[in-house]
Amino acid sequence: MTDLEDNRPATVRFAPSPTGHIHIGNARTALFNWLFAKQRGGEFVLRFDDTDEARSSDAFAEAIRADLEWLGISPDIVAWQSKRFDAYGAAAERLKAAGLLYPCYETGEELERRRKLRLARRLPPVYGREALKLTEEERSAIEAEGRKPHWRFLLPNFADDPFETRRTEVHWDDIVRGPQTVDLASMSDPVLIREDGTYLYTLPSVIDDIEMGVTHIIRGDDHVTNTGAQIALFKALGSEAPSFGHHNLLTSVSGEGLSKRSNALSIGSLRDEGFEPMAIASLAVLIGTSESVSALPSMAALMELFRPEFASKSAAKFDPAELTSLNRALVHDLSFDDVNTRLAALGISGERAEAFWYAVRGNIDFVKEAEQWWTIVTQGLSDPEPLDTGDVDFVREAFAQLPPEPWDANTWSEWTNSVKQASGRKGRSLFMPLRLALTGRRSGPELADLLPLIGRAGTLDRQP
Template sequence: MTTTRFAPSPTGYIHVGNLRTALMNYLIARKAGGTFILRIDDTDPERSKEEYVDAIKQDLEWLGLHWDRVERQSDRLDRYAEAAEKLRAMGRLYEAFETPTELDLKRKKQLNMGKPPVYDRAALNLSEAEKEALRAERGNGVWRFKLDHERIEWNDGILGDISIDAASVSDPVLIRGDGQVLYTIASVVDDTEMGVTDVVRGSDHVTNTATQIQIIKALGGRCPRFAHHSLLTGPQGEALSKRLGTLALRDLREQGVQPMALLSLMARLGSSDPVELRSEVEELIDGFDVNRFGAAPTKFDVQDLFPLTAKHLQSLPLADVAGAVADAGVPDELAEPFWAMARENTTTLADLKGWWELCRDGADPLIAEEDQEFIAEAMALLPEGTFDGETWSTWTKAVKEATGRKGKGLFMPLRKALTGMERGPEMAALMPLLQVIRARG
């Protein structure tokens, strides 16, 4: 059975880059009728916060990406310890004591000599007495996995055939000196024991994947299918890494972005398929194919989300936005005509408050000097009594006959005089609301 996972660290809020990973893994699992695991990578007790665990779940629920079960790596530390002990017994895990400064000096020396800046395995030559002396001086060392210096190859679902020379990669640290288990081994143990069949993650993990393949094989596990999606850039190709903090999902939600606008964009962005607005998550599943995504950096522009959000809102019946209409202050009896009027001119639900204020309070008229006499004459022709859906047509016809104006020269000054703006809802739909509110006042 197909099993995928999303493994965020609860050290901050989910941003659009995380979402890309979560969504791809979710769609793969759902398309195959498989299992989607939410796996909280909380092995760092200092940086992991319960508030972020809750926030991650809230953001996924807001998007409608429902997991089949939750796993927490902090509950599985004994499993990682067993795996580490197995690797030690095999001679594949060794303790190293270099300080960050010493490692930096080694890298610089190697680069100056034209060699790849990889760890030189000096720790393998230490005697037990030397290790004891270093522990007494520096405390416990880190534990590194000893790579077999051979080519590591796999067929990547997005990048194609990958071949990495393990000799060009440093032996990865699996356990820190303070005993903290790192992602590199925790993920391998979890993927193996949880039967994860497919792993999609960012292309910045390619080297991690190479080392993890060797760890999986050393532990007797079965390698999942790997796919590494491209990283997002800004609209001009600039790095997004420094801006991701402002692209958290909860920030986008606060700006009024609708879940299906965000999912519709992220499910196709960077693929050979066009971005098309979908009305529900299920519509994204059937057409999803990770092999249709490219390796090139993918441009993401947050502004692209707002036309999609507007289009999504325009498709919704009142029942789906009734809460937002009520929050804007619209009385229940006016909710239906108000939404019919405002929907085509609403980019986010926050816009509803402005349209209601226009209906309730009116607007300062916007009248050009050359139109003042025309507007005064037109206002004198405004029908008495309650306005309805025919009022605009009846009124403008009368004004046309009286003044001889027609087309834009007729309609635009009237719109600006009533609404204080050049564009907006259909006046036929707006005028009954203006009159009802005026009459109620």
């Protein structure tokens, strides 16, 4: 059975660093994992990669969790890597004892010089394992100078002599990309522990994946090359690696990568702008796939459509205008029950609220835009576009022909037919002056729907 055919219950993880707000690209990874797990009756682990204690914050972690919940992703398990340092330390000691984690003392400048030298000799710019040649006396002398080691994982890309590497292929059947191969001889031994004793991403991630029973790892395709070394680390720690999947990344329209350091396109900022969660989820999952991008009404509908392998191998360019288009489609289908609470928060309530929503929803991109139309309907014109001079008398005469109440959906046509007969006007010359007088806007909801909401007294108040 290949990984693509693997339907066993899945345990997945989304492991953001709480050093900033997550953006729509991060949401893509979270959604791929959540949808994949729930399709298979599995669990979604939210695991905060907060080993960088100086930059991580509880405030960012809570914001990330709130953003995921708003999108419809409820984690089954929440874990914090900062609470698991003992497990990482124990694993590091096992690797050291096995000779698979070794100390290195080069500075960044020294490593860069060696890299350039190897390139000049037409050799791959990988670490040459010079630290393995140091004797105990030499290590002691270096440490006596005040240098502290960083620690590298010895990749299994040799037979007997670590200085004589050979092609060592690692294969996996990628959930998204299909069969993949990485040559361990083409990469440097990865640094797992920094000079200050803090951990880089790889070791804590692998230890947590083992101990939390993660069965599938789905992440961005910028991690494809890393996967070979991580599979080797899983094996070094006595565990089989999970199945891997690498989806294409989202970029800006100009092709630039998205960054948590910029609040632009963050989930929180998009929510504050008024976007619906399903607009964001639909675009985050469907863009850059073989499926057409459309606004799906629910996570259940998105789950029915989702297949991890439908992601293409090229980056997907995110256009905010497309997100607005999806939002518009969703808003136009929202029922009054869907938005009643939100409308009330905008001050839209009472016996006219439901009819008002159905009158205006087809002309707005965001639910919050209903507020300006509520003001127009209930309070009168705000900064109206003026009538042409030649239309003022026409509108006054039209207002004099307003039918008596009660008003209903037929009142508009009854009134305009009467005005048409009396004035001889028709089409745009008839309707536009009346629209401007009633709403102060050249476009908007059907006046047949708005007129009964404005009422006869409210209409007469707008007479020029």
